[in-house]
Amino acid sequence: MKFLADEDFPKPLIIKIRNFGFSIKTIQQKDLQGSSDERVASIALKEKRILLTFDKDFLKNQSKKLQAVIFSFPKTPTAEILSLIEMFLRNLPEELLKRKILRFSKRGFEIIT
Numbered sequence: 531m532k533f534l535a536d537e538d539f540p541k542p543l544i545i546k547i548r549n550f551g552f553s554i555k556t557i558q559q560k561d562l563q564g565s566s567d568e569r570v571a572s573i574a575l576k577e578k579r580i581l582l583t584f585d586k587d588f589l590k591n592q593s594k595k596l597q598a599v600i601f602s603f604p605k606t607p608t609a610e611i612l613s614l615i616e617m618f619l620r621n622l623p624e625e626l627l628k629r630k631i632l633r634f635s636k637r638g639f640e641i642i643t
Contacts, residue, residue: 532578534579534580534582536557537557546615567585581599589642618634
């Protein structure tokens with residue numbers, strides 16, 4: 531499984547995902563800070579990566595082929611989210627088989643589309 535972390539995705543989460551052995555690229559690594567949502571989605575699709583973002587509005591007008599997980603943790607410290615990353619990584623493959631777009635929060639996964 532390969533991921534693309536949107537510009538707003540916290541670095542400690544990126545490191546944790548990488549340490550689990552997953553391939554994760556960031557918008558910053560690609561020198562694409564400030565890119566439009568459409569450009570970010572295009573890169574994710576081209577590289578066959580699952581987009582990870584905290585931007586709840588990201589999915590407006592996006593391709594139906596895009597696979598993405600919207601992290602929904604308003605006013606939650608990154609350290610608290612880090613404690614849930616292992617559950618996220620263990621359960622994500624099964625959840626993505628059901629749908630392409632998911633929301634991940636303290637309650638777990640929720641299907642968006």
